[in-house]
Amino acid sequence: MVPPTKNILFASDLSVNMKKVFEHAATLAICHQANIIVLHVMEETPYAEKQIRMAFGEQLYQNLKADHRAGARNILIGKNVDALRIRKAIAGFFKGTEQEKEISENNSLIKKILVAEGRSIADEITSTAAEEGCDLIVMGCKQLGLLADAMGEHVVRKVLKRSKMPVFIVPFPEK
Numbered sequence: 076m077v078p079p080t081k082n083i084l085f086a087s088d089l090s091v092n093m094k095k096v097f098e099h100a101a102t103l104a105i106c107h108q109a110n111i112i113v114l115h116v117m118e119e120t121p122y123a124e125k126q127i128r129m130a131f132g133e134q135l136y137q138n139l140k141a142d143h144r145a146g147a148r149n150i151l152i153g154k155n156v157d158a159l160r161i162r163k164a165i166a167g168f169f170k171g172t173e174q175e176k177e178i179s180e181n182n183s184l185i186k187k188i189l190v191a192e193g194r195s196i197a198d199e200i201t202s203t204a205a206e207e208g209c210d211l212i213v214m215g216c217k218q219l220g221l222l223a224d225a226m227g228e229h230v231v232r233k234v235l236k237r238s239k240m241p242v243f244i245v246p247f248p249e250k
Contacts, residue, residue, distance in 0.1 A: 078210065079107065079210070080103070080107040080109045080210040080211050081107070081109050081110065081208070081210055082109060082110050082111075082112060082186070082207060082208050082209040082210055082211075083100055083103060083104050083107075083109050083110070083111050083112070083209060083210070083211045083212075083213055084111075084112050084114055084200070084203065084204040084207065084209040084211070084212045084213070085097060085100040085111050085112065085113050085114065085213050085214075086114050086115075086116070086200045086212060086213070086214040086234075087113060087114065087115050088115070088215070089115055090215075092215055092247040093215060095215070095245060095247055096213060096214065096215035096245040096247070099213060099243065099245045100213040100243075101184055103211065103213065103243065104184045105184070109184075109210070109211075110184065110185070110186035110187075111184045111185050111186060112185075112186055112187045112188075112189065112203075112207050112209060113185055113187070113188045113189065114189045114190075114191060114199075114200065114203050115189070115190050115191070116190075116191045116192070116193060116196045116199040116200060117143060117190065117191070117192045118192075118193070118194070118195075118196050187207070189203065191203060195233070196230050196233075197230050197233030197234045197237060198233075198237065200212060200214070200230075200234050201234060201237045201238050201239075204238070204240060205239070205240075209240065210240055210241075211240060211241050211242075211243060212234065212238060212240060212241070212242045212243065213242075213243045213245065214230075214231065214234065214242065214243075214244060214245070215244070215245050215246070215247050216231045216244050216245070216246050216247070217246075217247065217248075231244060
């Protein structure tokens, strides 16, 4: 028997393709009466960080990093104009359906919004999913051919290898 899904981790790279991926996460959440935990991971790259620190100084580097984190969080919580449009489009996706009523009754499907930082995006996704008690990970994948040559996309492949829970992959065309 398949255990019930109560928490879904939606891993976002903040691209416009994430609207389609979120629609799948939201539909799954409604069907399973589950919560969504939104996660965006900012990858740490030690060499690039060292170069920026050397070129611009520690204070400017810390300011840039804080701005990036704040910008990502604003996009995810809808304080960004483009993000607001995406959220409205997602709400429109459910308009006139049974799910619209369920969403308004539950107030929101989104339980938590997280912005994390790590050297490995895949490790952050899988560890956050485990820490938050998630039963499913939903993420997108560029569709390059036979589903990215049998899941050859770097982050997706690593998440699939490391995850102890099901991973729902939503392919989207590369533009």
